[in-house]
Amino acid sequence: MRALSSLLLLSLGLATPAFAEGASATVSLLSGAAQAGTDGKLRALAVGQEVKVGETVKTQKGAKLELSFPDGSRFRVASDAEIVLTDADFSGKKREHISLKLLAGRAWASVVKATGGKDSFEVETKNAVTGVRGTSFAVLAAADASALVRVYTGTVGVRPSAVKKGDRKQVSGPKEIDRRQWEEIVATAMKEVRVSSVGDIAPAQDFEDSGESLEWAQWNQQRDQGK
DSSP states (O other), X not given: XXXXXXXXXXXXXXXXXXXXXXXXXXXXXXXXXXXXXXXXXXXXXXXXXXXXXXXXXXXXXTOEEEEEOTTSOEEEEOTTOEEEEEEEEEETTEEEEEEEEEEEEEEEEEXXXXXXXXXXXXXXXXXXXXXXXXXXXXXXXXXXXXXEEEEEEXXXXXXXXXXXXXXXXXXXXXXXXXXXXXXXXXXXTTXXXXXXXXXXXOOOEEOOOOHHXXXXXXXXXXXXXXX
């Protein structure tokens, strides 16, 4: 059984994909069915195919899909998920900016540590943006527009995706910070951040996986370790 599992992982694209010059993201794993496209015109995906900026990706029931980027970062979605690749900017293999919008479902990001400068990796849900510089984390976008971010390694910052009425006003202090820093909730390893359906972001707190969340985390951690 173990040998069969190893063979299955290899057939799903465990090896690092080859990137054409200027490529955005490549499907490096696909179990089940998934489609990608724009303006409602979707094509069936397969391992090795490119997903371009602006395209929507949908996974069907029981499916898992992994997108790989030229810098080595990877983004995975589970069954019945929908994402949009909103930006993927590289200088060679050096990441300048990657952003994805998770419209529905469960996702996992394994992000290569930043090399400095302005490079970033962001995952947006309806009401919040999660930004990282080298970490692994899970995001769940619920049907009611609420979201859950769980950090497994590294550090993430979660901030509102749009300005809301009644936002806090900064008072004078020892150090001036910009609006983004003021609004951002920072979470470290094994902390979670909850975003309500109206965009309120709660302080980071401890969490413990169970059920579907535990299975998703364990599968992704094994994948990150090359198992």
